[in-house]
Amino acid sequence: MSAAQRQTSKPFLTDVKTLRDRARQHLSDGAITPAYGGDVQKTIAILQNVLATEIVCVLRYTQHSIAATGLSSESVKAEFAQHATEEQAHVQAVAERINQLGGRPDFNPEGLATRSASQYAEGENLVDMIKENLIAERIAVEHYRELIRYFGNDDTTTRVMLEGILGVEEEHANDMHDLLVAHEGKPMLED
Numbered sequence: 001m002s003a004a005q006r007q008t009s010k011p012f013l014t015d016v017k018t019l020r021d022r023a024r025q026h027l028s029d030g031a032i033t034p035a036y037g038g039d040v041q042k043t044i045a046i047l048q049n050v051l052a053t054e055i056v057c058v059l060r061y062t063q064h065s066i067a068a069t070g071l072s073s074e075s076v077k078a079e080f081a082q083h084a085t086e087e088q089a090h091v092q093a094v095a096e097r098i099n100q101l102g103g104r105p106d107f108n109p110e111g112l113a114t115r116s117a118s119q120y121a122e123g124e125n126l127v128d129m130i131k132e133n134l135i136a137e138r139i140a141v142e143h144y145r146e147l148i149r150y151f152g153n154d155d156t157t158t159r160v161m162l163e164g165i166l167g168v169e170e171e172h173a174n175d176m177h178d179l180l181v182a183h184e185g186k187p188m189l190e191d
């Protein structure tokens with residue numbers, strides 16, 4: 001079998017030598033190889049917004065876990081604190097991915113609220129806090145679903161990471177929804 005025939009019989013696989021050569025040529029690109037289907041700079045810019053969203057989530061849940069008062073607030077505080085810990089894990093994962101892509105994760109507090117998709121809101125009382133968190137989680141869920149579709153097969157690593165995060169945000173939204181029902185006896189947000 002000639003080299004050309006071998007080439008035609010396996011059209012989608014790059015031979016190991018070519019892969020190694022290519023990997024060596026672009027060592028400064030880090031984890032990004034020529035097969036990366038996305039626009040790296042755009043991916044980094046998107047992930048900086050996701051990072052800001054997650055940082056704001058950590059701040060909001062942490063504040064709520066400390067400042068919540070009122071009837072059965074202890075168990076709600078514990079739930080807020082657990083969510084804060086999980087949001088921190090998201091911060092870590094997103095920042096690591098930005099770094100892998102050759103970007104510098106943006107932790108600058110200046111402009112953080114503007115970069116974030118969800119808002120930082122303290123809430124006047126326990127029910128307000130739960131509502132604020134539910135709203136923020138719904139925004140995050142919508143935003144991440146959209147991003148998962150956007151990345152598709154162009155950047156599977158980023159997509160799979162976001163899918164993992166999305167699953168947790170859906171649980172968070174569900175937890176907040178259940179708390180709202182427990183405290184207000186109503187299943188839906190008023191507005």
Ligand SMILES: [Fe+2]
Binds near residue numbers: 054057087090165169
């Ligand atoms: Fe999160």
Ligand SMILES: [Fe+2]
Binds near residue numbers: 137140172
């Ligand atoms: Fe969340």
